[in-house]
Amino acid sequence: MAGKIDTKLSELAIQLPQAATPVGNYVAYTVTGNLVFVSGQLPLVDGELKYKGKLGENVSLEDGQLAARACALNLVAQVRAACGGDLDRVRRVVKLGGFVASSGDFTQQAAVVNGASDLMVQIFGDAGKHARAAVSCPTLPLGAAVEIDAVFEIAC
Amino acid sequence: MAGKIDTKLSELAIQLPQAATPVGNYVAYTVTGNLVFVSGQLPLVDGELKYKGKLGENVSLEDGQLAARACALNLVAQVRAACGGDLDRVRRVVKLGGFVASSGDFTQQAAVVNGASDLMVQIFGDAGKHARAAVSCPTLPLGAAVEIDAVFEIAC
Amino acid sequence: MAGKIDTKLSELAIQLPQAATPVGNYVAYTVTGNLVFVSGQLPLVDGELKYKGKLGENVSLEDGQLAARACALNLVAQVRAACGGDLDRVRRVVKLGGFVASSGDFTQQAAVVNGASDLMVQIFGDAGKHARAAVSCPTLPLGAAVEIDAVFEIAC
Numbered sequence: 431m432a433g434k435i436d437t438k439l440s441e442l443a444i445q446l447p448q449a450a451t452p453v454g455n456y457v458a459y460t461v462t463g464n465l466v467f468v469s470g471q472l473p474l475v476d477g478e479l480k481y482k483g484k485l486g487e488n489v490s491l492e493d494g495q496l497a498a499r500a501c502a503l504n505l506v507a508q509v510r511a512a513c514g515g516d517l518d519r520v521r522r523v524v525k526l527g528g529f530v531a532s533s534g535d536f537t538q539q540a541a542v543v544n545g546a547s548d549l550m551v552q553i554f555g556d557a558g559k560h561a562r563a564a565v566s567c568p569t570l571p572l573g574a575a576v577e578i579d580a581v582f583e584i585a586c
Numbered sequence: 587m588a589g590k591i592d593t594k595l596s597e598l599a600i601q602l603p604q605a606a607t608p609v610g611n612y613v614a615y616t617v618t619g620n621l622v623f624v625s626g627q628l629p630l631v632d633g634e635l636k637y638k639g640k641l642g643e644n645v646s647l648e649d650g651q652l653a654a655r656a657c658a659l660n661l662v663a664q665v666r667a668a669c670g671g672d673l674d675r676v677r678r679v680v681k682l683g684g685f686v687a688s689s690g691d692f693t694q695q696a697a698v699v700n701g702a703s704d705l706m707v708q709i710f711g712d713a714g715k716h717a718r719a720a721v722s723c724p725t726l727p728l729g730a731a732v733e734i735d736a737v738f739e740i741a742c
Numbered sequence: 743m744a745g746k747i748d749t750k751l752s753e754l755a756i757q758l759p760q761a762a763t764p765v766g767n768y769v770a771y772t773v774t775g776n777l778v779f780v781s782g783q784l785p786l787v788d789g790e791l792k793y794k795g796k797l798g799e800n801v802s803l804e805d806g807q808l809a810a811r812a813c814a815l816n817l818v819a820q821v822r823a824a825c826g827g828d829l830d831r832v833r834r835v836v837k838l839g840g841f842v843a844s845s846g847d848f849t850q851q852a853a854v855v856n857g858a859s860d861l862m863v864q865i866f867g868d869a870g871k872h873a874r875a876a877v878s879c880p881t882l883p884l885g886a887a888v889e890i891d892a893v894f895e896i897a898c
Contacts, residue, residue: 454856455863457871460836462777462895465618467837470875524616525623529877532725540727544610551611559613563626563735565685566723567878569844571852579875583618621774680772681779688881696883700766707767715769719782719891721841722879739774 435517435553442552447503449511450474459512464586465524466512470579472571473500481575485566486536489575495545498528501578502546506553509582523550523560524581531575532566539564546578591673591709598708603659605667606630614664620742621680622668626735628727629656637731641722642692645731651701654684657734658702662709665738679706679716680737687731688722695720702734747829747865754864759815761823762786771824776898777836778824782891784883785812793887797878798848801887806850807857810840813890814858818865821894835862835872836893843887844878851876858890 432440439446452458452469459468473481473496481497483489489497505526506517513519528543530536543564550558560580570577588596595602608614608625615624629637629652637653639645645653661682662673669675684699686692699720706714716736726733744752751758764770764781771780785793785808793809795801801809817838818829825831840855842848855876862870872892882889 454852455859455871456838456874458873460834460871460873462834462836462893463619463775467873467893469873470877522616522618524618526612527875529875532723534724537725537727537729539725540610547611559611559616561614561616561623561625561735562612563683563685563733564727565626565733566725567844568724568846568880569849569851569878571849571876573849577875577877579873581618581623619775678772678774680774682768688879690880693881693883693885695881696766703767715767715772717770717772717779717781717891718768719839719841719889720883721782721889722881724880737774737779 433516433518438553446507446510449507458508461512464584466509466582466584468505468508468580470577471501471504472574473497473576474504475500479572479574482573483575484531484533485542486533491538491541494542494575497576498543498545499549501576502549505578505580513584519585520554520582521557521585522583523554523558524583526560526562527579528562528564529567529570529577531570539566589672589674594709602663605663615668617668620740622665622738622740624661624664624736626733627657627660628730628733629653630660631656635728635730638729639731640687640689641698642689647694647697650698650731653732654699654701655705657732658705661734661736669740675741676710676738677713677741678739679710679714680739682716682718683735684718684720685726685733686722687726695722745828745830750865758819758822761819770820773824776896778821778894778896780817780820780892782889783813783816784886785809785888786816787812791884791886794885795887796843796845797854798845803850803853806854806887809888810855810857811861813888814861817890817892825896831897832866832894833869833897834895835866835870836895838872838874839891840874840876841879841882841889843882851878
C-alpha cells in the first residue's frame with residue numbers, strides 16, 4: 431500500500447530523483463537520534479547540474495526558485511533513503527539552510543529559497559514548515575546557482 | 587511573578603521586540619526534542635530593517651555590532667515564543683550562525699558577531715555562552731548588514 | 743592504556759593542536775544531549791593563522807585543502823576536550839559546515855573541504871563519514887582561507 435506522502439507525491443505529479451551518493455569521504459546524510467542531517471544538495475536534475483550561475487547576474491529570480499526547488503527534491507530523496515524508503519516516517523522538516531550564489535547587489539535570497547520552502551509544504555503539509563536561513567555566496571561548488579542543506583526529524 | 591530572565595531583561599532595560607512571523611512557507615522556529623532551531627533573523631527594529639549595507643563598505647564596525655545585537659534580540663524574542671513566554675525554560679544557547687554582509691576585504695566578522703554573543707551572555711549568563719560560526723556573504727536578504735540563526739536548548 | 747583513536751592518531755603521526763579557547767562571550771563547543779556543536783575553526787597551526795587569502799585568487803587548491811585539514815584538526819582537538827580527553831567517546835561526525843574564502847569564479851569548494859573530510863575518515867573510520875555543506879564567502883575572519891564548524895555525536 432502506498433504511504434500518505436507517496437500518494438501526495440503522485441497527486442503533485444512529483445517523481446523524486448535518485449538519491450545521489452557523494453563522491454568522497456562524506457555521505458549524503460547522517461542520522462543521530464531522530465534527527466537526519468542532509469548534506470548540501472545542488473540543483474541536479476536527472477544527474478546534471480541544471481542551474482548554474484549567479485542571481486543578479488545571469489540567473490533570473492524564476493530560475494533561482496526552480497533551482498531551489500530542485501535542491502529540495504534532492505533533499506527529500508535523501509531523507510527518503512534515510513527512512514528506508516518510507517517518507518511517512520518524516521515528522522518534521524526542522525531546518526533548511528539556503529545558500530544562493532549572488533552578485534554583490536542581489537538581495538532577494540528569501541524569494542529564491544521560497545522555491546524550496548514551498549515544495550516542502552506542498553509535500554509534507556504543516557510538517558513541512560521549517561526554520562530556515564537564506565544567505566548568499568559569491569560562488570558555489572561546480573558553479574551551482576543554489577545549495578541547500580537540511581535537518582529533518584523522523585520517527586525511529 | 588516575573589521570571590528570572592524577565593527580571594534580568596528589566597535590569598538591563600531591554601524590551602524584547604515582537605516575535606515576527608515570516609511571510610511564506612516557513613516558520614520562525616521549530617522545536618525538536620528540547621532543541622529549538624530559530625530561523626535567520628535580520629536586524630529589524632520596530633518592524634523596520636534598521637541596518638542595511640555592507641561592512642567594509644558603508645556600514646561601520648560599531649553599526650555592524652548594533653546590527654548583530656538587533657538580530658540577537660529578535661532571536662531571543664523567537665525563543666521566548668517557543669517557550670510559551672517563559673524564558674526561564676532556556677537551558678542553553680547552543681549555537682549562533684552569524685552571516686555578515688561584507689566587502690571583499692573586510693575581515694572583522696568575529697568582532698561584528700560579538701554584538702550578538704555579548705547580548706546572549708548579558709541576558710542568560712553562563713547559559714548564554716554558545717558555539718558559533720562567524721562568516722561573510724556578498725549580500726543578505728533585503729540588503730541587511732547581518733543575519734544570525736540559532737539553536738537553543740530548552741526545558742520541555 | 744591509550745584509546746583506540748589515540749592509537750590511530752599515533753599511527754597517522756598526527757599530534758592534535760591545543761584546543762584554543764575563544765576570546766569573547768562564546769565558547770569553543772557546547773554539549774546538548776549527546777550532540778557537540780563545535781564553533782567554526784580557522785586554520786590555526788601552532789597558534790598562528792597559517793592559511794590566509796582566497797581560493798581562486800592567491801591560495802592554491804592544495805593549500806586550501808591543507809587549510810581545511812588544519813581546521814579539521816582543530817575541530818578534533820575541540821571534540822576531544824568535550825569528551826574529557828577520551829576520543830573513543832566520539833560515535834559519529836554528524837555534520838561539517840565548510841566555508842571557503844573564494845574569488846567570484848572559484849567553484850572547487852567541494853575539493854577544498856575534502857581536506858577536512860578525508861582527515862575525519864582517516865581518524866574515525868566509518869564513524870568519520872559525515873553530512874556536510876561546502877560553500878563560499880567573500881572573506882573570513884582575520885583573512886582565513888577556510889572556516890569549518892561541526893556537529894559530533896558522543897557517548898554520554
